[in-house]
Amino acid sequence: MPKLTIVANIHANADKIELVKAELLKLLPITRAEEGCISYDLHQDNENPAHFTFFENWESRELWQTHMNAPHLAAYMAATDGAVAEFTLNEMTNIG
Template identity: 50%
Template sequence: MSNQKISIVAKILAKEGKREFVKNELIKLSGLSKSDEGCINYDLHQDNENPKLFVVYENWENKDALQKHASSKHFVNYIELTKEAVEEFIVHEMTTIA
């Protein structure tokens, strides 16, 4: 088990006409994820110029905590519910270097 903090920057682009649905599901996911063991923060953002674009900035105590989150019922449920409503879902896993 690595004890190094892991940061996630996730970019979610909703399909045309699906913005509010994706936004509502992301808000639900955010609320539940903040309670996950090892979650330091889970911040959901919506782009001011393109309201179909959402960015999630997350910090996890370690890789194990992130993996538990990724297999949690609420995360798996979010993926299943929104798979037809999301045009793009890009996740960047990062480590602090300075």
């Protein structure tokens, strides 16, 4: 089975950028230690600091689903409730 690539875009409310950034940064060491995590990289847009992008690679969709149901992700969601203006997630497969 091919690995799964995730591209997640998070747009923070203008007055909550630092809160969202701090909460996203907390996810890095925990997630990188999870079974199946190949890479988990967070980026912040140079032109729009409210825009964050995760670029993730997972060994399988099942292991990514385990991550999505993990307590630390639930804690992030609770901590940033009302602070995120927009969230999009794409499940992708490398084709070349």
